[in-house]
Amino acid sequence: MVKELVWQIGEVAYEALDVIDTFIHDIVILGTKHVLREMTNVRHARMLHNVAKKMEELNKEINKIYDNMEEYGIESGEASADAQYERSREDMVGFDFHSTTLHNRKREEVEEDDIVGFFDNSTTLVKLLLEGNPQLDVVSIIGMGGSGKTTLAGKIYNNVVIQNHFNCRAWVCISQNFRTRDLLLEILKFEMPKSNELTRKKLFKYSSEDELKNKLFRCLQGSRYLVVMDNIWRSEVWDEIRSAFPDDSNGSRILITSRKKEVALHASLTPPYLLPFLSKDESWELFGRKVFRGGTCPPELETMGRQIAEGCHGLPLSIVVLAGILANKEKSFHIWSKFVGHVTSFLTHEDDSTICQKILSLSYTNLPQHLKPCFLYFGIYSEDFEIPIRQLMHLWVAEGFIQHNCHRFSEDVAEIYLEELIDRSLIQVASRRTDGGVKTCRIHQFLRDLCILESAEEKFLEVRTHVNLLSTNKSRRLSIQGSLDPDAYISSNPSHPSCSLLFHGQDTYDFDPNHWKWVLENFKLLRMLNFGCVDLYSIPTRIEELIHLRYLGIESDALKALPASIGNLINLETLDLRGTFLNCLPKGIWKLRRLRNLYMSGPVSLPNHLDPNVTTLNNLRVFSTVSLNLKTVCPITSGALPNLTKLGIWFAADENNNEVVDVLKCLHDLSNLQTLKIINCLERHSLPISFPEAITKITLRHVRVKVRRDMKVLGKLLNLKILKLQSCLLSSKFYVFGGSFPQLQVLQLENLRIKNWKQRRGAMPCLRHLVIKRCIELTMLPSKLQSLTVLQNVEVLWSTPESALMLQKLQTKVGFKLLVHPLPHNLVT
Template sequence: MAESAVNFLLDKLEDLIDEKLHHFGGVEKEIKYIRNELASMRVFLRGADAGEEMNQTVKDWVKQLIDLAHYIEDVLDEYMFQLAQQQQQQEEEEEEEEEEEKEQQRQHQLLVFLQGIVFSFFQKVTLSIKQLIGRHPIFPQILEIKATVDEISQRLQRFNFGRLDQGPNSNFASDTWYDLRGDSLLLEEADLVGIDKPKKEIIEFLVKGSPRLGVLLVVGMGGVGKTSLVKQAFDDRRVKVYFNIHIWISVSQSFKLDELLKDMMRQLCEESKEPVPQRLDGMKETELKLALKEFLKQKRYVIVLDDMWSKFDWDSIRHIFIDCNCKSRIIVTTRSDDIAASCNNYFVQTYRLQPLCEKESWTLFCKKTFWSVDENNCPPQLEKLSRSIVRKCGGLPLAIVTVGGVLSTKQRTLTEWEMFDRSLGGELQNDDRLRSVMKILSLSYNDLPYHLKSGFLCLSIFPEDESIETMRLIRIWMAEGFIQRRQGKTLEEVGESYLYELVNRSLIQVTETTYDGRIKTCRVHDLIRKIILLKAKDQNFGTIIDGDDDEQDIIMVGKITRRLSIHNSCQEVAPEQNFTHLRSLFMFRVDTLSNIYRNGAFFSSLKLLKVLDLRVAPLEEFPEEFTNFFHLRYLSLRKTMVKEIPNSIKKLQNLETLDLKQTYVSELPIGILDLHKLRHLLVYRYNFGPHVVFHHQGFKAPSGIGNLESLQKLCYIDVSTGSDLITTLGRLVQLRRLGIHKLKREDGVNLCSSMENMNCLQSLSISAIEEGEILDLQFLSSPPPFLRTLLLKGRLEKLPHWIPSLHNLCLMDLRWSKMKDDPLEALKCLPQLKRLNLMHAYDGEQLCFQSGGFQKLENLGLERLERLRMVTIEEAALPQLENLYISGCEMLENAPLGIEHLNELKMLLFLEMPNEFKGRLRPRGNDHHRIEHIPILLIL
């Protein structure tokens, strides 16, 4: 975190030097000096970030440097805010003077014009002098910062802190703590819960399958039981008999390669009863690798590499394992998924170990707490508290076993257990036995590269058990400046790679994926969240005010708060608190705004704010104070009752995301055209109700919206005003997602012309102005090559000719198309299509899914096809179909013919179908035998 703060500041200094201060030589020189000094300290900070423990002197030094980095950021942002205000004031004064001169001198236009030029020249010169004087206050601040940097640098040299990344240093005293991971090797199978199935699968991988060298990756978060599980399989009699050589290597986070190789050689010699090479201790890494490679030839071995941390660690040793078709096996336990990428030459399988389910967690807890395998042995008066404690362990065996061990020594009284349940977060930090759990989990945080740590700590803002939308998170990262630029990639793409890296490191859990396999929502394990909160508090990353939590983080008067997340109630925030340093403000589940927010005084002080997320807040009007947030990059008013956006929004020159989804805003002012950094513009509202409706609400935009050339996402823009607006959309060549609303038939040609330029487009939604309006989209000669989602809502005389060429299309949704011709013929060969929905889309009586078609389709919906009588599925069609949904097809006579061939079908849902049709599906019905193989059948 320390290095992250300084790196973020260095980027800002570079921007300031390049763009803002080139004409102020003195200040530029001092800022360059500060930048260079901070850059020289980064090596030390990298070690400080990686180390879990450090002595108080170093802690104070690191904290001082973080505070300085934040202070410099405040000074620079305040300075840029003043520049923006002065520029705005200048523009307003010039406009007023121009209008006044025109009114007073209307009869002498030429003379007034010439006088105006002269007057304006001297006015600007005078104003520039005033601005120069106004900027002088930054000079002493920069000099003060330079002196502080010198002092910190001298302290670094005086105490000889050295480079932390070169190994242990006497200045970084680590408290002794008991590493519970070693106990995993001592557990008996009877002590474990829920391992029967995974143990069986691991043993089958070891003793069966391909004769090639096999690598099994057992992946999971720290404490989930990887080592315990693998040890039980490793010690199984069948494994002992099958392999000639069995060795177990504990890798750990800070292993030394030469020592690991020597340990492996000693174990191999012992297993094969051969003498250890006399020169072993003096052998270099290359010699050791060659010797091991030669030793393992033509032997059937099983080798466990326990606790491998990264692809780099695996790459350092993988070449000693050669494939001799001897059925040898390697098991790697790891927290990271990325090792699989380096196993291309092997027979590879990944087993992701998940936390225990609720029942298994309870069984394990009872074993360790009450020394009983009987789940009912928990005293009745303690059961509710016990289950609460178990839930907080999140299915993590390490935590359950340790917590259970601690509770087994406590008195079995309500008071004792209630206090333990309430203060579990503090107990995990302070109790020596529980502290080891947090240490083990913290290793994953310490192993993060610095550019991921800030983004990871950003998860602290979300409430417990919150389902986090990944795009929301990535946009917040962008606004905070946590995403580094990479050549050839957008910030959104880099942010998504950050997210996947956190998932691969088992620090984030995926809760929902999109149709094409991307992460849609995620969450954080409860204990990992405890670590995030502790780290965030220690680094003064942010403050959480939770109106429902007795352990909330209280804001102290005088404390500098840079990020504030308010949960459930905003009544706890003291009105006298100074929030002038606040960079980000979030509200979750806040039903009522206190007077401090309603009267505008609170928001008026937030002049350095970058992120404002008031999703679902009880806000009815757009506060004018919001338009004064010059640094604001992210503004979300999603699901509020705001109806109108003022034209003064044009003052938010740095805004990147404007999220007005599910608000009542239906039109944007012309001032929106001044926001040239805008990347995500979301203004639409779905109309939910008992009946499917043709329209949802989009927004009307000024015709010049094509000038916002940084836009990545634009949804849903009302184009009913005509062709001029549609033509300007052709300038938005960076668009990834586009939603078109109320398209007229005659404007189809202009829309196709504009789309020819959108080569980056991935998602496209087009709806006609009314249900009967024809979508004429036949004029597109070169469709976006990376299009993954396509939704067309409106009449189609025929399917656009370019659709079969969309080789990356994953989702296709046709609504109110009313086509006469069967659309399946054109869609069947789309190679990546995974989801297809047809609603009011086909006016024929038969649909046929031909043999060999739709090879990757997983979800199919047939809705309100009023004249459809028969659906036929030929053999070898739809081989991957998992979910079939048929609704409102009142003329359909039978369940789809050939449905019995769909071996992967997991769910069949019928909704709003005639009683006669439903009768044929019942156990004694004519169609029941064809659908009885389907696990889930729902008739609603």
């Protein structure tokens, strides 16, 4: 009953918000039309009367809810209805529901030592991959859902011996809705340089399935490769994909994981490896590590803790989820004793998915209130999708999920929320940035199912495939993970409750005028509109009617222009145009006073900045990537973007005017700038002699670098932590001066024609991560590297055997992790 009352209160709150938003929408739209003032005043009065009437009705609904609360003995003054519901759950399962304090730290990468119970399994499987028949072979891991198949495969995939043995590796996840084309594209992504991302996307879009198979075959031919295909559900997967893998009798391997033994037997004559459950001691070890995070269990709780761990019956997923909950609770006999009884009741069923579903549902229930919508929001993404963290942060902010903090930017608080979900084992890290932060993440399919089920019950989110435009929707958010019915008629539903419309699926299809009419007529209160993979050829002028829009994401390479009316989206905070091929933004862009993030694939030109009434975009923090030419220099040099924290600039081709080059001198005035990317700046002496003091990351790509001059300037930046030099023009000798780069943690040298690296004493004392990629002429490394005591990771990618050998010798002295990828045969110059 309490949960029902909570739901009713939420519904009334949403209705009140919709009434207000609808009134604002109608007022703005009415004000933009040529209507006689007297008629307008009459209509305004009528609209206000209707609002007052609806609010009065909602007030009666609230009074009824409070009457019901009193009838059932729920005291409104004691706590909110939501807190009452949480307290009733606490009485049932014995949990302490207190919120988690925000913390500001980078989540460190999980070390292999945190993986429990897989040593013998890993050793056996590594041997199978390295030894045996030289012909192409398939090695398989099978086991119950949640038994750790993916974790074990990941441990093997990242094993140093495996990395050094296979000069080509790829990892792909297989969803239940498997499509051969998608799988081929995922594997090919590992084989094509990321710098060709836009070209790759355009190429793949128009390639047939057979062409992709042939392309993959040619890419892999001659290489000793390892391809991990995780979570295969059907035998037909291997039948569809096997012809794309060449067999050069060089020991190449395919590693698959599956719940079904018949899938493994179908793919290979090699007997599948059945992953056993964890033993009691292993279960307790894993449980203890996750709960106490490096600490030790108090003696008085060990017996109780072992009972909890044993109650999971050796299923790692259950152990990790339960430990993630208890890690944030009071470590007391009272709490743990109730928990034991509760877990045992959940683990008495035979169906593993039912067990996990109930456990995961329990973990959701015990989330702090501020994390619940953030977790449910993962349901918008399709199965096995690798989720970009930055996009997710902006979506959360635009949805209003992030609590206001006057001392932090909203995206920074959102990142802390994500870290909390990771700490609770609800979200998995898929990849990391060079500085150790999370770059992409995934959600387990059981957890995704939980998000969708809970969201449907709470009318938080509805996920649909193959949507008919006539169908109605009652959820606040609609995620279309399929295709729209192009033959359906449009139904008008002005009271549509959805405030977010997201297209996210594998199918690409044209978004035609009928679809636009459906959006504009039925989703007037939209705050979020993300088109994902939809082919969008144009945007109607009427988009200005979506005045509540806070986030607009477009990836279509078919879109060539934006309407000027986009400047009337007065609440727009994030405009993400990555993946489009726009040449110039409309003048209306300068009217978006609340715009905080503007992403483009680049280079995109700015419109002329001529309107004297529009002087600044005070809220703009992210501006990347903009093309600089004579027409677009002014907004940056004139101080029209005072609060930028991230800026990407691309110098227009054949642009030699000094005014364009001199824009770099004005960067010093951007006092809040933290991240800077400069592309295609080949003018001599073009880099400035000073940068903003707050800058922490600089990326130079296709930039002329005067080593002795520019490295000295960069080395004096006291807060610089990340420096990336990519395909830059510089002399054959690379200098790092003594005492320079005092805070630098990450240095990436990519595709540079340097032969010698000279480094003086005291330089880069904080360097933790060094990447040397495709520097094929670099044969001499500085001996001073061995004095870098904090160096943790060194990656040598597509580089010379000489430099790799030197680093291997240096590794024995310094003790860092070394990852070596030889230069592929087809890239040797």
